[in-house]
Amino acid sequence: MNEQLGDQLAMLRFLERVQERDLARTRQWIQNMEQRIAEQARRRPPPPPPDWAVQYGIGGRAVRPAMVHTSQCWTPGASMEGISRTQAIEALTRGVVPPCILCRPEKELGVLE
Structure with missing residues (x-):
């Protein structure tokens, strides 16, 4: 055993x-x-940058967006987020988010002229 x-x-x-x-x-x-x-x-290859971006101020996404930008002005970073054309138009036309004074996304989008 x-x-x-x-x-x-x-x-x-x-x-x-x-x-x-x-x-x-x-x-x-x-x-x-x-x-x-x-x-x-x-x-x-890295994905292309979005055509539009929203910039958040101090506090990040916890606070309302600070500005809308075009892709030429957009720099990837912690305070920026890519958005669609529709989202950019909505943000600008509702008066919630001002356009960037440098890249003038409202002109390219054809709103707020």
Whole structure:
């Protein structure tokens, strides 16, 4: 009986080694796939900047937007967020957000003239 338990323990130890190798191989496959995905992401060109942006003042998105900008004036940063043409028109025509005095988005959009 004692010999049987020893044999069973030996089989379990063997199974453990096989599973550890399988786990190591699976982790290597995962690491290789993550590297391939990261490499593909680096090769993709960055998305173009949006045509319109809203700038938030001090306090970020917790406060109302400060200005609407065109893409030529827009600089990616923590206080800027890309918006659609429709959103830009809505922000300007509702009188909620003033236009930037430098890039004059209202002229390009054809509103508030």
